[in-house]
Amino acid sequence: MPKVGGRVGIGDVAAAAGVSTTTVSHVLSGNRPVRASTRAQVEAAIRQLGYRPDPSARSLRIQRTENVALVVPDITNPFFPQLAAGMQDILHPEGYLISVSDAALPVRSLDAVVQHLLDRRMDGIVMAPHFATSVHHTRIAESGAKLIRLSGSVDDGLGDIVRSDDAAGVASVVHHLVERGYRRIAFINGEETAEPGRLRIAGYRLGLSEAGLAYDSRLVHTGTFTRDGGMTGAEALLRGDARPDAIVCANDLIAVGAMDALRRRGLSIPGDIALTGYDDIEAAALLSPSLTTVHNPAREIGRSCARLLLDRLADGYDGPPRDVVLPNRLIPRESS
Amino acid sequence: MPKVGGRVGIGDVAAAAGVSTTTVSHVLSGNRPVRASTRAQVEAAIRQLGYRPDPSARSLRIQRTENVALVVPDITNPFFPQLAAGMQDILHPEGYLISVSDAALPVRSLDAVVQHLLDRRMDGIVMAPHFATSVHHTRIAESGAKLIRLSGSVDDGLGDIVRSDDAAGVASVVHHLVERGYRRIAFINGEETAEPGRLRIAGYRLGLSEAGLAYDSRLVHTGTFTRDGGMTGAEALLRGDARPDAIVCANDLIAVGAMDALRRRGLSIPGDIALTGYDDIEAAALLSPSLTTVHNPAREIGRSCARLLLDRLADGYDGPPRDVVLPNRLIPRESS
DNA sequence: CTGAAAGCGCTTACAG
DNA sequence: CTGAAAGCGCTTACAG
Numbered sequence: 204m205p206k207v208g209g210r211v212g213i214g215d216v217a218a219a220a221g222v223s224t225t226t227v228s229h230v231l232s233g234n235r236p237v238r239a240s241t242r243a244q245v246e247a248a249i250r251q252l253g254y255r256p257d258p259s260a261r262s263l264r265i266q267r268t269e270n271v272a273l274v275v276p277d278i279t280n281p282f283f284p285q286l287a288a289g290m291q292d293i294l295h296p297e298g299y300l301i302s303v304s305d306a307a308l309p310v311r312s313l314d315a316v317v318q319h320l321l322d323r324r325m326d327g328i329v330m331a332p333h334f335a336t337s338v339h340h341t342r343i344a345e346s347g348a349k350l351i352r353l354s355g356s357v358d359d360g361l362g363d364i365v366r367s368d369d370a371a372g373v374a375s376v377v378h379h380l381v382e383r384g385y386r387r388i389a390f391i392n393g394e395e396t397a398e399p400g401r402l403r404i405a406g407y408r409l410g411l412s413e414a415g416l417a418y419d420s421r422l423v424h425t426g427t428f429t430r431d432g433g434m435t436g437a438e439a440l441l442r443g444d445a446r447p448d449a450i451v452c453a454n455d456l457i458a459v460g461a462m463d464a465l466r467r468r469g470l471s472i473p474g475d476i477a478l479t480g481y482d483d484i485e486a487a488a489l490l491s492p493s494l495t496t497v498h499n500p501a502r503e504i505g506r507s508c509a510r511l512l513l514d515r516l517a518d519g520y521d522g523p524p525r526d527v528v529l530p531n532r533l534i535p536r537e538s539s
Numbered sequence: 540m541p542k543v544g545g546r547v548g549i550g551d552v553a554a555a556a557g558v559s560t561t562t563v564s565h566v567l568s569g570n571r572p573v574r575a576s577t578r579a580q581v582e583a584a585i586r587q588l589g590y591r592p593d594p595s596a597r598s599l600r601i602q603r604t605e606n607v608a609l610v611v612p613d614i615t616n617p618f619f620p621q622l623a624a625g626m627q628d629i630l631h632p633e634g635y636l637i638s639v640s641d642a643a644l645p646v647r648s649l650d651a652v653v654q655h656l657l658d659r660r661m662d663g664i665v666m667a668p669h670f671a672t673s674v675h676h677t678r679i680a681e682s683g684a685k686l687i688r689l690s691g692s693v694d695d696g697l698g699d700i701v702r703s704d705d706a707a708g709v710a711s712v713v714h715h716l717v718e719r720g721y722r723r724i725a726f727i728n729g730e731e732t733a734e735p736g737r738l739r740i741a742g743y744r745l746g747l748s749e750a751g752l753a754y755d756s757r758l759v760h761t762g763t764f765t766r767d768g769g770m771t772g773a774e775a776l777l778r779g780d781a782r783p784d785a786i787v788c789a790n791d792l793i794a795v796g797a798m799d800a801l802r803r804r805g806l807s808i809p810g811d812i813a814l815t816g817y818d819d820i821e822a823a824a825l826l827s828p829s830l831t832t833v834h835n836p837a838r839e840i841g842r843s844c845a846r847l848l849l850d851r852l853a854d855g856y857d858g859p860p861r862d863v864v865l866p867n868r869l870i871p872r873e874s875s
Numbered sequence: 876c877t878g879a880a881a882g883c884g885c886t887t888a889c890a891g
Numbered sequence: 892c893t894g895a896a897a898g899c900g901c902t903t904a905c906a907g
Contacts (some may be wrong), residue, residue, distance in 0.1 A: 213886095214884080214885095224895095237892075258660060259596075259598035260886090262885090265886070279624060281617060281620075300638045304637075319631070484821065485820065489795045560900090562876090564901070564903085596902090597900080601902070
């Protein structure tokens with residue numbers, strides 16, 4: 204029975220089983236062979252006493268916390284919970300705990316969040332914020348924590364990268380539209396200063412050229428990744444002298460805004476103009492018509508991050524940073 | 540300068556400042572007065588050596604981890620990330636780390652998740668899963684971890700409760716419709732076996748009676764909390780002999796399904812029939828017409844949970860469980 | 876106002 | 892195959 208008024212420790216187990224704490228420890232860890240009969244006695248004592256190892260004591264001794272952190276720019280953006288769920292799929296069964304930190308400016312600065320996590324001696328950190336700089340990455344790497352990022356280049360040697368192939372995703376939308384018979388395919392982009400903006404317009408151009416279609420700058424409008432951006436963009440395209448028969452939007456929010464504009468003009472989707480988005484937010488399936496889009500494999504990205512981390516944390520991988528690129532999936536719906 | 544090849548510990552600081560580790564510790568904690576000049580020397584040494592306390596050593600000594608866990612049934616449901624963000628608003632500045640665990644069946648059983656968190660010696664646990672039983676709550680409370688729940692009764696003495704007032708929320712929707720001139724107000728519910736189902740229909744009846752309107756069972760349809768449920772429910776109401784002029788839905792997904800059904804019949808919203816939802820999911824604002832709904836104060840709930848936890852963890856509150864009820868906010872939009 | 880020392884509960888080199 | 896003992900880096904009663 205458990206001691207009154209005190210946690211049962213490895214010493215209690217040892218006493219109950221008539222062995223040393225050393226042996227108890229080795230039964231638990233499997234780090235060295237233990238005679239079967241001894242092991243059985245120890246295991247019986249553990250069960251009987253309800254012994255549970257103390258993680259702080261273990262961490263102090265082994266100099267690892269077996270804690271992993273996920274830093275996101277905005278936990279409220281549905282992409283990130285999916286990422287977290289994917290990480291849990293892999294790391295939970297291995298006994299790792301995942302702390303999620305939202306570095307939402309201006310409430311919490313990324314500097315402070317990173318410092319906090321390093322102070323807490325996280326074994327691994329997955330950095331999702333797009334505004335993270337090499338300063339942050341360097342600080343993490345120097346602290347000894349393993350680093351995984353969602354964008355950037357592997358050349359700095361600071362850690363592994365996992366990402367999805369946005370350009371290929373947009374290109375697959377273009378192919379889908381071409382197959383459906385559309386030829387005058389327009390593109391409404393968000394900010395081109397952002398990485399997604401650059402990658403997605405590149406995908407649009409790639410898709411066109413693969414389909415043998417010419418790039419026509421009159422069919423391209425650059426704005427913001429918002430509903431307003433989509434409305435403005437669609438109106439500009441409809442007023443222009445090169446009228447599109449399909450509009451590819453750089454994200455779903457832009458597509459919602461474009462849908463507003465088309466509806467106001469009395470145009471039918473996809474009858475008069477086809478429309479596509481990117482991201483597959485929840486609303487994409489709920490709109491009428493439902494929106495053709497590309498599903499970002501957030502959960503899969505999370506799983507990959509976790510596997511790369513585990514390689515380094517548990518399996519002793521210590522090679523050069525790896526760059527994992529995951530495919531995106533086209534989700535055809537009513538709007539195209 | 541930091542020792543080569545080793546973490547700088549409290550002993551290094553003590554040596555550099557020419558004091559004992561006891562004094563260094565007290566400078567850090569403020570647990571006993573230290574002469575100003577001594578403190579200054581210690582602080583200088585800390586800064587110079589870049590000393591950072593080791594949380595495992597501290598936890599081992601003080602028998603607390605300063606870790607808090609949030610357990611959710613599905614991190615992918617947008618309510619829960621908001622909850623997590625609210626908790627962070629309060630707990631991050633206090634130095635607490637928040638681990639998020641998704642007890643999504645059948646992948647991870649709640650039993651296993653709870654056990655895992657207790658093994659990790661969490662100081663506090665916020666339990667959101669609706670399928671948590673008193674067995675789980677009892678195990679948590681007995682382990683010494685502080686428990687906060689999002690539903691249930693405070694009478695079991697197992698921990699604090701934070702919730703929003705769903706019944707009042709639905710009642711406020713009914714009032715809103717009555718003010719707008721609607722009188723034949725129908726209700727489409729989800730499963731009445733679920734707590735939200737029970738609370739929301741209660742709110743509907745409350746709203747009616749407060750407005751002096753009679754309850755008419757022909758205006759009520761019970762189904763599931765899904766888009767399909769809404770479609771089926773709306774069709775049944777439209778076929779019935781008591782034709783409504785407004786439909787209150789027990790959640791936004793039901794409202795989306797009802798919108799499908801109305802649209803198919805060629806009915807205009809809100810011209811022919813007004814429509815409202817509950818939850819304020821992202822899609823509610825993106826639909827056309829945008830959906831009048833009730834915003835669940837998820838972030839505020841998270842903040843309240845964190846404050847109650849902090850009361851018990853840091854401020855020594857040890858009184859009886861508290862029951863915090865937060866108001867919901869009506870979001871009037873185009874559909875009503 | 877300050878310090879010497881015990882001890883939190885583990886893991887692991889060292890020894891047999 | 893097993894054990895005695897050191898030590899991870901802190902905090903805090905005890906003493907002065």
